[in-house]
Amino acid sequence: MFTSSSNFSNNVDAVFLYVVVLSLIVLVGITIAMVYFVIRYNRKRNPIPKNIDGNLTLEVLWTVIPLCLFMSMFYFGWMGYRDMREAPSDAMPIKVTARMWKWDFEYPNGLKTDTLFVPAHKAIKTDLHSVDVNHAFFIPAFRVKKDVYYNKKNDLWFRSDKIGSYDIACAEYCGLNHSMMYTKVHVMEQKDFDEWYKQTSQKAGIANK
Amino acid sequence: MSSVTHQIHRDDYGSRMGMWLFLFTELILFGGMFIVYAVYRFIHQQDFHLAAQELNTTIGLLNTIILLTSSMTMAMSITAIQKGNKKLAIALVIITILFAFGFMVNKYFEWSAKIHHGIYPGSPDLLSKPEGQILYFGLYYVMTGLHALHVIIGVTILVFNVVYLWTGHTNSNYFVKLENAGLYWHLVDLIWIFLFPLFYLIH
Amino acid sequence: MTNSEQHTEHSEHHTEHKHIVEYGKYLFIWLGLLALTGITVSAAGINLGNWTIVLALVIASVKSLLVLSIFMHLKFEDKVFKIFVWVAMLTFAIFIFFTFLDYSFIR
């Protein structure tokens, strides 16, 4: 956790942690209460039960307090998602094509690769398209994912500030080799990326613009 | 029922309640298809409009009238048996069945005309059309086909009820089976009431 | 019986309803249905744009209301049957409404 490999990962991890901590507090509370009651009010120790029909104040409390907490979770989730949906206008567009069972990437100048190379500190917008069944484009380290369809235009954007290589997986079941549909995204410094882009494009016979 | 004492207690009210609950499942079953229809129509307005012009409104209208009338005869048969008029009740159910056959004959001519024109699932003619029209005709065949299947099931149920009336199993004191058959038959009519404008009248 | 609500429901067991609808009433409803069919067919000929489908559905709903309440005797049934029908309709309305939350607002 907190690898901050993309612009989203910190926020997602923080919200996740928020819910985990709240949940743990309540879970531990419930469990301790349960175990304590079973021991404290064991039939041997407490042969005579006391009937309590209910308590309106308690019912209201444990309706309203969770509701407030849940609404805060919803709020953080929605804010986090809002940042994910629209790519900045200066994002670099890369076409991603999914097929059973590999990924293809196409850069603005027409260069095609099977591994994704991206410059750091720059917004990348991937336009997702499938040529056969449904897939899902998933970069776990970046905390981003989007389903890939045959006849629906989906896109996903991210910006990574951390140089390194990360896994890309297919997250929507797509048949026999679904689990082998892995590739990598390499995040490089801008100048390294430019170098790579130029050289590979030339090698592929594409004039760099 | 068995020779041993296990009695199934009679509760006509409960039987009707069960039948209504069953009708809801049928309604939602067709409802699922109406959702599909609504979404595709929303996406492909123009294509649905064009495709619908290829359907024969006259046949559709005729079938609407047939079903509405058969619904009436069905409902009347219950009045007849409630009044103890066994012969009339039988006659009305048989008329209902005859209407159903009329409906199916119409449907047969309608479908065979379509197929004759090369419009059926997977046909080259259909596949050369725009996507919206492929979907329209796909839904047309599936929805009217499933409706026709319900007509056939309805006829089967009605035939049983003619026998029940004939043997006196259904009589002026016990007619819940006929009532439930009627409910089923009206459901078939209800669905057609929506299918007709949605497929034949959206020019 | 200690409970009044219980009482009404169970008394139905024994005094099974026998509401007889006269033939004339059915004939009348049938004529109404035919008339509505006529209206919906002729209205389809007029170009009302998007309202065509709305009009068609409204007429179809009126027709089904007639079938439900008279032909299917819903009018003469217990309240609980009517509630049931509303629950079923509401469920379907929810399904279609929430599906269109996606399709109507897609970018």
Add this chain to the structure above:
Amino acid sequence: MNTQAKVTEEKNFFQQSTNKYTGIGSWLLTVDHKRIGILYLFSMMTFFIVAVIFGFLIRLELIAPGKTIMEPQTYNQLFTLHGIIMIFLFIIPGLPAVFGNFMLPIMIGAKDVIFPRLNLFSWYLFIAGGLIAVVSMFLPGGSADTGWMFYVPYSIRTTTNVIPALTAAFILGFSSILTGLNFITTIHRMRAPGMSWFKMPLFIWSLYATAWIQILATPIIGITLLLVSIERWFGVGIFDPALGGDPILYQHLFWIYSHPAVYIMILPAMGMVSEIIPVFARRTIFGYNFIAFSSIAIAFFGSLVWAHHMFTVGMSDTAMFVFSFLTFFVSIPSAIKVFNWVSTLYKGSISADPPLLYALSFIFQFAIGGFTGLMIGVLSVNIHLQDTSFIVAHFHYVMFGSTGFGIFAAMHYWFPKMFGTMYNKKIANWAWAITTIGFNTLYFPMFIMGYLGMPRRYYDYLPEFHTYHLVSTIGSWILILGLIIMFANLIKGMRNKKDVAPMNPWGGVTLEWKVPSPPPMENFHEIPTVTTGPYDYSHYELAGKETK
């Protein structure tokens, strides 16, 4: 079936059949709700064991990266069948069809369900559906490899036997609908005099809410699967994107049913826990009305949130907002229930017998399932966690950890009533401890690796996930060991003729404890008149005061 050695002047339902046949015929043609319940119990358990074996094989394959014991194709087929069988043949019918059938009429003071023959017909549909699902494995082409969700277009493209699997699910849906229809009408029509709605046991409330979902949501999956079958068969363009169809519309329709189906699974288990806790705490339930209404609220809100399974498909923002928002609302009634159950233990006189232990496991595991549900209800977190093993762990905590344990609780609770004998409680306690430990060892690691990015439905995985998978697989062995002990103990209890169970071994006050164990054929000679609420334990309190 072994006949019972219990000496009573009256024959029980095992000894007296509802028809003129003897032996197997008296079972296969029975219209007695108790016998049908037993038929369901044994057929359901058979399917459960089959699916457990599949699950065991899946876990075994995942013990190490790379190929371990099977080919990827086999793996894909196994997880598909595991899902179909567990969901449609075990969890959905588990509590309603087995225990609902057996107990519902007795608990409301009726002699049978209102449509006994329809009830038997539902069982035949259940068997037919189950057999089709299992037989499709052996047909050429092999069983479906689509996952139990049958997502298009893969389910249209694959060459495996998808149509039998779809047909099986369709038939099973029909069986489920008919059971629901039967229960609603029975509850409306056949309650004993005096049993008003708010004197009904909470298990009945939960079955009532469940039955409504069964009736109103199941047809949607029925038609959707039928449309996919038609599409495969005739090439009709409906969902296939190559013909202009919309695969996302398929997902909407699928989840319109399948999300409420989650509540079909969990609601009866919640009702079960609401039955068990007051009995073993010997006090009235805390907040009866709140628990009863929360069942209805869950059924209602549960039908509004289906698209939270689809947050990564690229829905409109409005849909994302609304579905995520409402998802949090559905957790409120569940939270209310949990708090009320725990409060019911307060100042009780608790006897920690096996049914209560399973119920406590239920609460613990349901809480984890619920909390992780909150995590994946959070939009931004969901984007990351969707389709990872976090989801797998979450729904197993809800379906197996909660509903499954609810079924086990029900088995141990009503066992003496159903069979008239007793199992060994000490062994049952051990089985409980082992299954609980095994379950948590099996599924908890999946949360962690899911968050670290392990996608679901993977035959193979990256080496960094090895430890978690290894622990998880070991957990599966512990769990299965616990299950074996549990089943062996129960089967031994059934055959045990010495330990005759009394009419009311746990001191329950609902109506099923007022008929002999096992109940006679028509349950009651005279329909009882109900005057008190379902969990009236004031006699224990009063008795205690008197002795003082």
